[in-house]
Amino acid sequence: MSVKAKWDIFCAVVDNFGDIGVTWRLARQLVAEHGQPVRLWVDDLETFARLCPAASAHDQQQTIDGVEVRHWSKTWPGAEPADVVIEAFACNLPQAYINAMAASGRRVLWLNLEYLSAEDWIIGCHALPSLQANGLQKYFFFPGFEADTGGLIRESDLMQRRARFQADPLQQAEFLAALGVERQPEARLLSLFAYENPAVAGWLDALAGDTRLNQLLVPEGRVLGDVAAWLGMPSVQAGDHYQRGSLQISIVPFMTQDEYDLLLWSCDFNAVRGEESFIRAQWAGRPLVWHIYPQEDDAHWDKLNAFLDLYVHGLPPAAEQALRGFWRAWNAGEGAGDAWSVLLSEYPALLGRAEGWTHEQVANGDLAGKLVFFYADWLRAVHG
Incomplete structure (x- = not known):
């Protein structure tokens, strides 16, 4: 049984369609299969609209396949932090958003979704915490090809x-x-x-x-x-x-x-x-x-x-x-x-x-499912 939480996924489009392709699939699956409310923050709506023709390259806020898609512009519009925050591929969250997480008084799960790799060290680093200077804790989440990693994106059907x-x-x-x-x-x-x-x-x-x-x-x-x-x-x-x-x-x-x-x-x-x-x-x-x-x-x-x-x-x-x-x-x-x-x-x-x-x-399991289970386990640990 999934624990329902609000999710923010941040994506900076730096390598053509790869980064947005992965995050868009993940956002859709979290909504469709796990019933999670998801906001996807994208800094390049034109590239996103090519990948997803239903999207507008100009709308600052739109909903597609149940995912709220927001434009992540240089001028941060401000938003209440979600319960789970995914920083995809080390894209660096807006400082104002990080400050809001720290000031929220809530336990927020901050995940750095890393690039895919089969290297040996991935298993040892997957799900490791990293304490930040402001008291927040970030976890490294590694997709991978072995059971002890975050797995690959795969829809259930x-x-x-x-x-x-x-x-x-x-x-x-x-x-x-x-x-x-x-x-x-x-x-x-x-x-x-x-x-x-x-x-x-x-x-x-x-x-x-x-x-x-x-x-x-x-x-x-x-x-x-x-x-x-x-x-x-x-x-x-x-x-x-x-x-x-x-x-x-x-x-x-x-x-x-x-x-x-x-x-x-x-x-x-x-x-x-x-x-x-x-x-x-x-x-x-x-x-x-x-x-x-x-x-x-x-x-x-x-x-x-x-x-x-x-x-x-x-x-x-x-x-x-x-x-x-x-x-x-x-x-x-x-x-x-x-x-x-x-x-x-x-x-x-x-x-x-x-x-x-x-x-x-x-x-080995799939990435979206493992993220949801990780949050549920983290939540139980936080609340004892």
Whole structure:
């Protein structure tokens, strides 16, 4: 039984759609599945409106899917602090809001929702308190891939919806038709959503030279420049279709979160980036490659390898080597064509592992549920 509390979630949009994508899913799930009143504070309403077409980029206050969405502007409008306050991805709460928490005389649970990582130290740091100078206590909450972490965002009916969709060719065909795409018999269907990446050219070469037809769906995003360069075009845009050898490329419009799930579920292989699409591709139960956000000190390689160390568990050695090889080439920006050929030879084992991984993650619990349970446990401890 959920303990009802008021929630404030703060999101600063710093990495395209990743931060707002995660927080918007979380806010919706807290309302829909746990009956929690939620305010989502967003500093970039234009980006939010692209992700959620029902939203206005101009309204300072609006309610969508039961979530109160507020514009978090430089001029703080003032608001009574909620019972649970989530500072998403170290976005730094307004000082006036922190002062109001300290002066409220109430026990407020302050959570720093961290970025996703599979590194070993996450388990030891998850749910640790941090006493602040003003007497408030902040807790670090880490999403993750193991039971002793905060888990991943997953709606309660997600796996059932995915299973129904993937078992229904007609529903898949209708979805693709809405994108202007018709899946060809025996064709391999792939999606590409990545940061700018020089590895893309070698991969497209391999797809074009394949003996099997490949249909590649590319949603609008940062990787379009690489696709255009490979095609020898000055630019590409949604609605464009191209064919080179055995490769058909369809540029598809930017999608809502629910539409993007359907895209991932439709494909045999998904290239994804960042955190939001990375999580959703895992729930698709299909082999994938992750373009991790590069960091100047190369710390992203530690994060990438930490995830692979968990994900490859139980794979035959050849399949593990093939997967590591392609992910390494993809993120290094070279050698993706040769590595892709090796990966394809291990596809059946990788497909089985992708589905098995989803069951393991379901068993770990989901982020929204773990947040609600954490608050209930904290509340019991506070009141003895």
